[in-house]
Amino acid sequence: MNKNLIIIILTIFTFQIFGQNGFEEELIFPIQTQHVHSSSIVELPNGDLLSCWFQGSGERKANDVVINGARLRKGQKKWSKPFLMADTPGQPDCNPMMFLNKNNELFLVWIAVQSNRWERSILKVKTTTNYTKEGAPKWEWQDVILLKPGEEFAKRVEEQFKEFGREDLAWAEYALPYEEMLIKAAKDPKKRETGWMTRTHPVILNNGKILLPLYSDGFNFGLIAISEDDGKTWKPSLPIIGRGLNQPSLIVRNDGSVDAYMRDDGDEPGRILISHSNDEGYSWTYGQKSDIPNPGASLEVIKLKSGNWLMVNNDVDDGRYSLAVTISDDEGKSWKWKRNLENTKGASFSYPSVIQAKSGNIHITYSSFTIEGQKAIKHVTFMENWIVKGKNK
Numbered sequence: 001m002n003k004n005l006i007i008i009i010l011t012i013f014t015f016q017i018f019g020q021n022g023f024e025e026e027l028i029f030p031i032q033t034q035h036v037h038s039s040s041i042v043e044l045p046n047g048d049l050l051s052c053w054f055q056g057s058g059e060r061k062a063n064d065v066v067i068n069g070a071r072l073r074k075g076q077k078k079w080s081k082p083f084l085m086a087d088t089p090g091q092p093d094c095n096p097m098m099f100l101n102k103n104n105e106l107f108l109v110w111i112a113v114q115s116n117r118w119e120r121s122i123l124k125v126k127t128t129t130n131y132t133k134e135g136a137p138k139w140e141w142q143d144v145i146l147l148k149p150g151e152e153f154a155k156r157v158e159e160q161f162k163e164f165g166r167e168d169l170a171w172a173e174y175a176l177p178y179e180e181m182l183i184k185a186a187k188d189p190k191k192r193e194t195g196w197m198t199r200t201h202p203v204i205l206n207n208g209k210i211l212l213p214l215y216s217d218g219f220n221f222g223l224i225a226i227s228e229d230d231g232k233t234w235k236p237s238l239p240i241i242g243r244g245l246n247q248p249s250l251i252v253r254n255d256g257s258v259d260a261y262m263r264d265d266g267d268e269p270g271r272i273l274i275s276h277s278n279d280e281g282y283s284w285t286y287g288q289k290s291d292i293p294n295p296g297a298s299l300e301v302i303k304l305k306s307g308n309w310l311m312v313n314n315d316v317d318d319g320r321y322s323l324a325v326t327i328s329d330d331e332g333k334s335w336k337w338k339r340n341l342e343n344t345k346g347a348s349f350s351y352p353s354v355i356q357a358k359s360g361n362i363h364i365t366y367s368s369f370t371i372e373g374q375k376a377i378k379h380v381t382f383m384e385n386w387i388v389k390g391k392n393k
Contacts, residue, residue: 023382028070028079028365031374035059036068038199038298039365039377040353042098042106046132047074047358051365052085052096052108053377060113065092067110069136072379079379083136086126088112094121097198097353101230102208106131109145109212111197119195119218123147127231147225147236149192156283157186157221160241164286182219186239196223200249200300201353203258211258211281213248220265222248224281237277242266242287245273249300250281251309253331261301261311261332262287263294270294270317274332292335293317298351304384305356311335312352312364323349323366327387337388341380346371349378360384 028051039053049072056065067086070079085108086093096110106128111121123145131137161179185191195218202212212225212234222240227233240248244266251259258281262273272294273287292313297320299313308329315324315338323342326335341364342349348369356362361381368378 022386023380025378025380026077026079027368027376028379029082029376031368031370031376033374035062035065036375036377037367038095038351039367040097040201041355041363041365041379042100043355043357043363044100044106044131045104048072048132049074049357049363049379050098050106050131050137051079051353051377051379052098053365053367054092054094054096054110055082056092058092059094060092060118061116062092063090063116065094067093067096067108071134080134085136086110086124088124092116093124095198097201099202101210102204103129103230105129105230106137107231108137108139109198118197119191119216121195121197123196123198123214123225125231145225145234147193147196147223147234148189149223149236149239153192153236153239154183154186156238157241158183160286166243182221185219191218195219196225199247199298199351201302201355203250203252205252205280206256207280209280211250213250213260215245215247215262217246220244220246222246222260222262222275222284222287224248224250226281237281238283240275240284240287242273242275245275245287247298248275251301251303251332254307256280259332260284260287261299263296263298264289265296268317270296272299272313295319300352300354302354302356304362305360306384308384310354310356310362310384310387312341312354312366314350315340319345320348320350321345323352325362325364325387327384339387339390341366342368344371 036055041051052069056062068082069085092113108126114120126139126142128140165179195216196214210227214223224237225234246263248260248262258277260275264270271289272292275284275287297314301311326338352366354364
């Protein structure tokens with residue numbers, strides 16, 4: 001048989017196999033009893049994948065919690081053994097997030113939970129360009145990110161609650177209404193300068209500006225840390241305000257404006273909240289409920305090379321047992337294609353982190369908790385057509 005014909009046949013065969021089975025999944029490490037949660041994934045310039053998560057005997061109340069990571073070499077199928085990425089001795093380290101700036105400098109941003117309370121968390125950061133060898137990256141710089149929201153923060157909170165707030169939110173006759181309590185807290189510099197936490201990837205605008213999404217469990221607000229010097233310094237945006245919104249994930253629209261998709265920790269039914277910015281992430285509309293279910297769980301949304309949007313989210317409002325990927329071809333007006341990654345009552349699959357690699361492959365890591373309570377971080381990969389042309393799993 002002609003050699004070129006053989007190559008063509010093999011290529012077609014490979015494409016057919018991928019079209020049928022273009023979904024791969026594996027645990028980054030075996031299931032175990034320690035608490036592992038809130039992963040993040042990046043692709044390094046050499047094609048390696050790097051993932052990280054927090055791990056310990058609990059979350060904010062467990063002082064042994066550290067940031068661990070693992071590496072998947074390009075072309076390989078098995079992740080390395082986990083290694084230590086960061087540890088603040090005597091403090092819980094949580095919610096790590098990684099990204100590369102336009103100079104291919106690797107950032108690890110996470111929180112140290114002071115006083116074992118989310119609202120006392122401080123942002124920490126490590127950076128390096130030395131990350132291609134085995135094991136953990138060789139960190140070249142470490143610091144804290146201090147943000148100083150000013151009086152305009154408090155003014156914005158009061159203005160938006162007066163415009164969009166509700167009058168039926170008093171807890172009791174002797175308690176201030178919910179929104180009045182937040183307006184009062186926003187006027188306290190100590191409260192508005194602490195407790196900001198990471199979760200999802202930043203976006204980098206065409207002008208190089210980095211928008212790092214943050215949130216506060218003290219306020220249930222979002223905030224964007226903005227850098228105009230490749231991550232050397234950061235300044236705060238105005239807050240993203242709403243009823244119980246949390247953990248924003250950002251996506252840039254074709255006109256350059258930015259949307260924030262957020263977890264719903266407010267009134268039932270749980271629905272993804274959406275806010276919009278027309279000034280490169282500095283000011284935001286009041287967060288409004290969409291019609292997309294959310295059970296009080298993190299989600300992430302990215303723009304694919306095709307121009308379509310991809311969202312990974314818990315697609316029900318009664319738990320984290322179902323995790324799905326959905327695609328929109330009209331900038332979020334509708335989400336036409338969906339496939340489930342997981343759907344097992346009693347189990348929990350949550351806190352996805354998603355990227356699209358240079359190859360076009362979509363990579364997602366997420367927390368995977370069995371019905372029996374054992375835990376791991378799971379990695380899945382597939383191409384966009386696995387969602388668009390496939391049937392639900």
